[in-house]
Amino acid sequence: MDAVVTSLPLQKGSEAPRRRRPTREEAEAAVRTLIEWVGDDPDREGLVATPRRMVKAWEDLFRGYGQSAAKELGTVFEEVGGYGDVVLVRDIPFFSHCEHHIVPISGRAHIAYYPREGVVGLSKLAKVVDIYARRLQTQENMTAEIVGAIEESLKPRGLAVLVEAEHMCMSMRGVQKQGVSTITTGFTGLFKDDASEQARFMQMIRGFR
Ligand SMILES: Nc1nc2c(ncn2[C@@H]2O[C@H](COP(=O)(O)OP(=O)(O)OP(=O)(O)O)[C@@H](O)[C@H]2O)c(=O)[nH]1
Ligand SMILES: [Zn+2]
Structure with a gap:
């Protein structure tokens, strides 16, 4: 009902x-x-x-339409022993659907931020990805929405979001190219201003495996 x-x-x-x-x-x-x-x-x-x-x-x-990222990000933990370095949650898997063909998109998101006044529960970042993934999307819009929601709620000193995904509308139909990955990014604050921070983010995503 x-x-x-x-x-x-x-x-x-x-x-x-x-x-x-x-x-x-x-x-x-x-x-x-x-x-x-x-x-x-x-x-x-x-x-x-x-x-x-x-x-x-x-x-x-498509349950994301009924969910709020601001609500998920509402609880901030301030007691983190003065920790102020980067927090990176990488390899967050997601499924979405492209708004053009309503065909699946499958990918991973990586989110890093420099805390300002506290940190959020790690699972909340994964939930934010899902809230925007479980809608009709373009990858660019989804990336911008993830950045906007985290920026608004946490106001971090810097935020980096990288989304990599395969669009089934490109592999199963249309141009029919399998294994193509599309990468979108969003950087704010320290990550936007300092190229070495972006490089560190990229290295942390790819390294330590
Ligand atoms: N920018 C962007 N394009 C996307 C995304 N998902 C799917 N597309 C593209 O959206 C486009 C829609 O193009 P149209 O020409 O309107 O539709 P179409 O005739 O079905 O296009 P083809 O897929 O090329 O057959 C295609 O090029 C898709 O590859 C996305 O997340 N971002
Ligand atoms: Zn499509």
């Missing part, structure tokens, strides 16, 4: 206009239409429950 969220943003961004959320039945009917459109019989045994399953799967794959 979609009793909790009854309206959805039309597009990304907090000022986006909102409109009525289609019911679960309407969503399932749309899936049924697509099954018919590709040329199969939605009433055959193997497919009869597929609209229900697919809508349930989409609830999970």
Whole structure:
């Protein structure tokens, strides 16, 4: 039942206009239409429950729309023994979907920051990645949203985010190039101002394995 969220943003961004959320039945009917459109019989045994399953799967794959990064980043630990050096959480795996074809994107994110007044729980950074990954995305937008959310909540002395991903819409269809990775980055503060900090970040991502 979609009793909790009854309206959805039309597009990304907090000022986006909102409109009525289609019911679960309407969503399932749309899936049924697509099954018919590709040329199969939605009433055959193997497919009869597929609209229900697919809508349930989409609830999970796109649950980021109902989640708040600011809320996840709301608890800051200030007692860190004066620790002020870099904190790097690397190799955070994620799955997303491109907004152009709604085909999966699979990748990893690496996040480093220099604390200002405290640190956040390490899992929260991974959750922030998921909150933005589990929406319809471009890699560039997702990277910018991760940077924006951490910057806003933590106000670190510097923040570095690197996202590397494979876009299935490039490997399974279209140009059909497998194994291509796309890299996007966002740097603020110390990482933006000091090229040696960027180099250290890159070295820490790739090194110590
Ligand atoms: N910049 C950017 N492009 C993306 C991303 N994900 C997919 N794309 C690209 O979005 C583009 C959409 O291009 P269009 O020409 O509008 O659509 P299309 O005819 O389906 O394009 P092809 O994929 O080339 O067949 C393609 O070049 C995709 O590779 C992303 O995260 N960022
Ligand atoms: Zn795509």
